Amino acid sequence: MESLDTEVKVRKTLGTVEYVESSGFTQGILPTKKDVVQNMLYLLQPKRAGQAQRSKEDAAQLLAEHLQEHWLLCNLHTIATKNIKKIILKMYEEFTKLYQTRKQRQNQAFTERADKFNESSEKLFDIFCTDTQTRNKLEEYSGIKMTGTEWKFLEDQRSERKMYYEDCTDKQELKMMERRRKIQCLEQFRKLAKEEKEGNKAKETTYKSDEQSDEGTSVEESCPAEEENGGAPGFSLRGRRKRRCTAWSGSSAASASDAMPLECQHIRMSIRRVRPGFYETVDKVKNC
Structure with a gap:
């Protein structure tokens, strides 16, 4: 099986002028x-486009954006x-009709239309905002105005086309550098996000293992009694939390008001429930 020559470019001849696909x-x-x-010839080639098929609409959209960007680099709106x-679509449609005209129909009128198209093709594709x-x-x-x-x-560019806009190349280089910088920042951000995600998973796994190891441990075990010399017990953070919850829960026969300390009963009805109107009163005090 012969290998495909990727360097071979699409060439179409209209009259005496040859049109060769170009990527920029x-x-x-x-x-x-x-140009x-x-x-358009380049964008519509599957091998160049990297797709099985690209429509004329999609190719014209991509090319329009590329053209607009190129003009803006020259500081022209x-x-x-x-x-x-x-x-673009109108001009390419005209080119396609002329190119696909069969030889039997290539009469004098066709030659005149083809010559006229080829002559105009050397002129500026003018998309300036007038x-x-x-x-x-x-x-x-x-933030940038056109200068003289x-x-x-x-x-x-509309006439002799002898001038060269030097800043265009400099801006293109700066733009490529900016794109590379953004890509590097994005890759760094993804790397940091991945590391943070892996760290969170590790913490979550450690926390779950700690929870499982503490199951079945009573409050007395996690909160040892006072030392024989009368010192304070060495509570752990988890032990204090369990002891606090046990103290607030009370017995099944006791009411919520009995389990609640006297100094908190005017605010809370229980350990998990605040009395109605508490937050409204706080908001009124804040707004005074």
């Missing part, structure tokens, strides 16, 4: 229409993502 955009310049088509997606109010809101939200340099760069 050149840094420092804005993408052309041809967008070539990226774009139209909404959903509108970028619509433009609405002043919307752009001002975007600039206010991001960005305006000149945009005009150059």
Whole structure:
């Protein structure tokens, strides 16, 4: 069985222009229409996408987000993502129809349409936000306004395309570093969370084993009698808790008020029940 050559790229020729699949955009310049088509070819290839199949809608959505991010790195605000997606789908649909036209139907009209598409493909895929109010809101939200340099760069990309936006590469490097930092922080957080979870399980297991070892131990055993020399008994924390519960429970014949100390009877009806209106009275005192 022959091995697949993963380096072979998809190539489609329309007229005299060849479109080769591409996975990204050149840094420092804005993408052309041809760049967008070539990226769609890449996203729709199962071997490149890592999926059995990806729809045009999903590919256009991913590409729209990528385009928007690329423009923002050049400090240029774009139209909404959903509108970028619509433009991508419309342009790629036109490319597909032209490419899939059978040779028998490739007449003079077809040649003119193909040449027109190829000519426009070398121009900027313009998604700049021309609405002043919307752009001002975007600039206010991001905290960065377009300068004269960005305006000149945009005009150059719409015409001669000779300028290069150097900050775009620097921002891309900073963004990659920020992503790596976030991934490292996330991995560290997961590691700490795992260690804490394992520690809690160990504590819970120890506590359960202590509970089982204390079963069947009477209050007298856990609270030894006074020393022969009249000293105080050496109570343990667990022994004090058991002794306290035993003292409050009282005999079955005694009432709750008899088991409750006199100084607590105006607050509690029993060891587990507070008299009605107690918390309301406390809230009123706090609000005075």
